[in-house]
Amino acid sequence: MLLQVKNLRCGYGSLEVVHGVSLHVCAGEIVGLLGANGAGKSSLMKSIIGLMAPWHGGVWMNGRRVAGQPAWRSISNSMVLVPEGRQIFSDMTVRENLLMGGYHNPDRGMDLDMVLDRFPRLRERIAQVAGTLSGGEQQMLALGRALMARPKMLLLDEPSMGLAPLMVEMVFAEIRAMRDLGVTILLVEQNATATLQIADRAYVMESGEIILEGEAAELLHNPEVKRAYLGKGYKEVWE
Amino acid sequence: MLLKRLFPVIGFAALAIAVQLGAGALGKEFYLTQLTMAIYYAIVVMGLCLLMGFAGQVSLGHGAFFAIGGYTSAVLTTSDFSRFQDSLWAAALKRIHVLIPKADLYGGQVLTTTPWAAFVAAMLLTFLIACLIGYPALRLKGHYLAMATLGFCLIVNKIVLGTAWLGAADGISGVPEWNLAGGLVISGRSAVRVQNYYAACALALFLLILLANLVHSRVGRALQAIHDRETAAGAIGINTARYKLNAFVLSALLAAAAGVFLTHYTAGIGPSEASALKSVRYVALAAAGGMSNPWGAALVSTAINFLSLRGWFGTYDNAVFGAVLILIISIAPQGPLKPLGLWIRRLLSGARSAAGGEHAAS
Numbered sequence: 001m002l003l004q005v006k007n008l009r010c011g012y013g014s015l016e017v018v019h020g021v022s023l024h025v026c027a028g029e030i031v032g033l034l035g036a037n038g039a040g041k042s043s044l045m046k047s048i049i050g051l052m053a054p055w056h057g058g059v060w061m062n063g064r065r066v067a068g069q070p071a072w073r074s075i076s077n078s079m080v081l082v083p084e085g086r087q088i089f090s091d092m093t094v095r096e097n098l099l100m101g102g103y104h105n106p107d108r109g110m111d112l113d114m115v116l117d118r119f120p121r122l123r124e125r126i127a128q129v130a131g132t133l134s135g136g137e138q139q140m141l142a143l144g145r146a147l148m149a150r151p152k153m154l155l156l157d158e159p160s161m162g163l164a165p166l167m168v169e170m171v172f173a174e175i176r177a178m179r180d181l182g183v184t185i186l187l188v189e190q191n192a193t194a195t196l197q198i199a200d201r202a203y204v205m206e207s208g209e210i211i212l213e214g215e216a217a218e219l220l221h222n223p224e225v226k227r228a229y230l231g232k233g234y235k236e237v238w239e
Numbered sequence: 240m241l242l243k244r245l246f247p248v249i250g251f252a253a254l255a256i257a258v259q260l261g262a263g264a265l266g267k268e269f270y271l272t273q274l275t276m277a278i279y280y281a282i283v284v285m286g287l288c289l290l291m292g293f294a295g296q297v298s299l300g301h302g303a304f305f306a307i308g309g310y311t312s313a314v315l316t317t318s319d320f321s322r323f324q325d326s327l328w329a330a331a332l333k334r335i336h337v338l339i340p341k342a343d344l345y346g347g348q349v350l351t352t353t354p355w356a357a358f359v360a361a362m363l364l365t366f367l368i369a370c371l372i373g374y375p376a377l378r379l380k381g382h383y384l385a386m387a388t389l390g391f392c393l394i395v396n397k398i399v400l401g402t403a404w405l406g407a408a409d410g411i412s413g414v415p416e417w418n419l420a421g422g423l424v425i426s427g428r429s430a431v432r433v434q435n436y437y438a439a440c441a442l443a444l445f446l447l448i449l450l451a452n453l454v455h456s457r458v459g460r461a462l463q464a465i466h467d468r469e470t471a472a473g474a475i476g477i478n479t480a481r482y483k484l485n486a487f488v489l490s491a492l493l494a495a496a497a498g499v500f501l502t503h504y505t506a507g508i509g510p511s512e513a514s515a516l517k518s519v520r521y522v523a524l525a526a527a528g529g530m531s532n533p534w535g536a537a538l539v540s541t542a543i544n545f546l547s548l549r550g551w552f553g554t555y556d557n558a559v560f561g562a563v564l565i566l567i568i569s570i571a572p573q574g575p576l577k578p579l580g581l582w583i584r585r586l587l588s589g590a591r592s593a594a595g596g597e598h599a600a601s
Contacts, residue, residue, distance in 0.1 A: 051470065075476030087471035089464050100464055103457075104476045142471075149475060 002027045002153055002184050003048070003079075008057035008067070010047045017043045019208040020057065025153070030175065030185045032195040032202035032216060036229045040208040041188045042084055045157050048186075049074050049081045061153070075104055078152035082159065086142040090131030094122055097130050097141055101148030108148060115144040118177070136167030143174060153184045160191045172198050192229065196220040204228050247534050248448060255440040259433060270549075271436040272427065277544035278439040279501040282446060284524045284540040285533045286493030289450055291522070292530030293459060294486035295466030296377065299518045300388030301494045303395040304365055306513035308495025309502035310399065311361035313411040315352035318404075319343070324350060332356075341415075354417035354425075358499050362492060369491035370484070377483040384487070389515060396513040410509030417503040425503040435504065442500070443537060446493065450533045462486055494521075516557055523564035529574020539575070 003025040011017045018040045025031045035041050046052040048059050050071040059067035061077045074081065089097050098115055102108030116123040119140050125133060130141060139159055146154055156175065160168040168191065176198045179185055189195040196202055196216045204212035204219070206228045212219065219225055262270045283301055290296050320338055323329040329350070332338045337356040343349045352360070376387035399405050406412075416426035423438055424431055453459055464472040465479050473479050502508045511517065524543060528536025543563065546552065552559040571578050 049474065051473065070478070070480070071470075071473035072476050072478045074474070081474040083468075083470045083474055087468040087474075089467045089471065091467055092460075092463065096460070100460060100472075101475050103461070145471075145475065 001025070002062060003186065004060040005044075005048060006057050006060070008044065008047060008059065009055045010043055010052055011055065012043075016055070017208050018047070021205070021208075021210055022057075023203050023210065023213070025184055025186050027152075027184050028179070028182065029201065030179050030187060030199045032192075032199035033186060033188045033205065034190070034192045034195060034202055034225065034228070035205035036190065039205040039228075041205055042157060044205070045081070045155055045186075045188055049079065049155060075149055075151075078150070079155065080146045080149050080151035080153070081155045082142050082146045082157060084157040085161065086135075086138045088130045088133075088138050088141050088145070090129070092130055093127050094130055094133070094141060095126045097145050098122070098148050101145030103149075105149055111148050111150065115147050118147070118174075119144050134167075135163050136170060139163060139167070139171050140174065143171070143178070147178070147183075151183060153186070154178065155186050155188070157188045158190065159187070160189060160194060168194060190229075192225055193220070196225075244451070247451075248444065251444055251447070251534070251537075252440075255437070255444075259436060268432060269429075270545075271432050272429075273548040274541070274545050275432075275436045275439045275504060276501060276548055277541045278436075278443050279497045279504065280521075280544045281524075281537045281540040282443055282497035282500075283494040283521050284528065284536050285443070285446060285450060286490030287521050287525040288528070288530055288533045288536045289453070289462075289493075290486050290490040291525055292532070293454060293462040293466060294483050295462075296483055296487060297382065297385040297522065298388040298487065298490070299385050299515065299522060300372070300390075300392035300395075301490070301521050302515070302517035303388075303392040303513050304369065304491040304494035305498040305501075305517070306395060306399065306508070306510075307365050307368060308361045308498030309508040309512060310405060310411065310498075311364050311495075312354065312357040312499040313414045313502050313508050314405065315357035315360055316354055316415050317351065317411060317413055319349040319351065321348065321350040351415075354415065354503060358417075358496075361495055361499050365491055365495035366488060369488040373484045373487040373491075377487060378480050389518070392513065392515050392518050396510060396515065399510040399513050406509075408510060410507055412507035414502055414506045414508070416506075417500075425500060427504050427506055439500070439504075447533055447537060454533075458482070458485075519564075520557075520560045523560045523567075526567050526572075527563050527574065529576055532574055532576065535574050535576040 001024050005021060005023050007020045007022055009016055009018055009020050021044055033041055043052065047054045047067065050069050050073065054067045058065055061079055064077065066074065066077050089100060092100065098112055099108055102111055105111060121137055121140055122144055125137065130138065133141060159171050159175065163171065172194050175185060175187065187195055187199060196219055199216040201214065202216050202219050203210050204225055211228060212222070212224055258274070259271065262268050283305055287298065287301055290298055320329060329338060337352060338350050339353055340348055340350055372387060372391050376384040400408055416424050418424050423434065425435060425438065461472065461477045461482050464477060465482055469479055498512070524540035525536050527543065528539035547556055567575065
């Protein structure tokens with residue numbers, strides 16, 4: 001088991017938004033974490049990476065307890081977050097963004113070539129200021145930047161957000177290709193269908209709790225997934 | 240590339256020499272005195288550029304750091320430690336030339352700190368205080384640092400005003416000259432006016448080169464990343480809190496160093512240096528020069544402060560700095576120099592193409 005989260009609770013101020021969530025990710029897997037807006041997915045992600053201190057429970061990476069450590073340490077646990085909304089450094093060039101991703105990687109010069117081979121689109125735009133890239137290209141850049149740290153595990157927070165359908169397809173194909181490289185992936189998404197198509201397993205969150213988990217192929221046809229998105233009254237209204 | 244980097248250095252040096260020669264030729268060499276003071280104030284602004292333009296944090300307390308530097312040095316160099324003459328620590332400090340015996344105004348013997356030792360003490364004290372203020376404030380996001388530093392500045396101002404041995408409302412005067420090295424003396428005497436002008440220019444230029452190198456280094460990139468996207472910077476392994484603290488402490492040290500130099504230059508310091516208005520003024524000047532452009536900030540801040548010290552703005556002094564801040568923020572948030580440069584370039588290329596057109600027609 002590469003990543004394990006046990007009975008994690010966290011929140012903002014006095015408001016608890018994640019009510020005791022447990023999940024695990026095995027090496028080499030793509031695991032989806034699904035749920036509607038406000039289900040607590042991003043808060044959970046922030047607790048795992050260290051941007052938010054968990055109130056209760058813990059996070060283990062490779063058997064080592066990591067919860068409560070500051071975010072910048074997550075990189076030494078080979079865990080890299082691709083944050084929601086991409087968060088590329090918009091005033092820097094594509095090349096500078098990628099090199100920043102390898103801030104603690106002594107071989108970043110070599111890895112830069114590797115990443116550019118994976119994303120030929122980025123090679124074309126290597127000297128362009130990142131803020132002028134299209135949304136899809138920015139997402140590619142964010143993925144490439146994360147790869148520069150040579151992660152064992154990637155946490156992707158809503159990579160499809162704000163992208164055209166064609167771009168979503170491209171990004172998801174890229175995510176699958178990264179798994180084939182040996183990177184384990186925890187994929188947080190609202191786009192359930194696209195996620196379940198590439199994931200091995202998935203968890204579905206609603207109101208800060210995990211209400212469903214299982215093989216992605218099974219969940220793809222489970223009406224409960226749809227219900228989790230559409231709210232509790234869905235059954236009475238639609239069936 | 241090297242030439243491009245050297246260009247501002249050579250430009251600044253040439254400008255400094257031209258100004259000195261110009262003032263001499265016009266018989267207005269006394270301008271250099273206010274100019275020297277303005278350059279020391281510009282050093283505070285340069286530090287703020289690092290903090291605001293690169294680390295993305297705002298400090299409204301740099302006047303306080305300036306005052307801490309100046310007051311530490313003023314107190315240590317003007318106080319008489321002779322009543323501790325027989326104590327062990329005074330003897331030890333005397334042996335390493337931190338304390339030296341000197342004749343006072345009335346011919347009596349006093350024991351005071353050497354300016355160099357006072358400078359080191361001022362730097363150490365500022366370092367400690369900046370860490371104490373910055374450490375908690377910088378762990379928070381948003382404008383907490385601005386609020387914490389503003390509060391800190393008000394407190395320092397009140398402490399100075401209420402403390403007799405800090406001169407209360409009168410400040411401290413009679414601060415001795417600072418014999419830097421090799422006959423170079425930081426002093427306001429007219430005999431060493433030109434020398435001091437160049438000393439200030441050299442110090443400012445040295446610090447500008449230092450800042451330019453820092454900004455283009457790994458540290459500078461990290462600061463820029465924090466400024467741009469703090470979450471992402473943390474996610475790629477940058478210790479955001481530490482980098483912000485380092486930038487804050489460094490800029491505080493620059494302010495304090497400027498305070499020490501100016502205090503020796505003007506032979507005194509007053510409580511107004513620690514006022515909140517002074518701190519806001521530094522922020523306005525940093526914005527006026529273009530926050531992420533220390534060269535521009537140094538130039539604009541020296542010019543405006545010079546005019547202010549010459550009394551050009553009269554009673555509207557503070558209003559002028561407020562107006563500068565408002566105008567810059569609303570018209571040219573990147574500072575006036577970049578748009579001005581672009582405008583000149585466009586004008587030149589326009590003139591060139593017009594000339595080329597005429598050429599083709601004939």
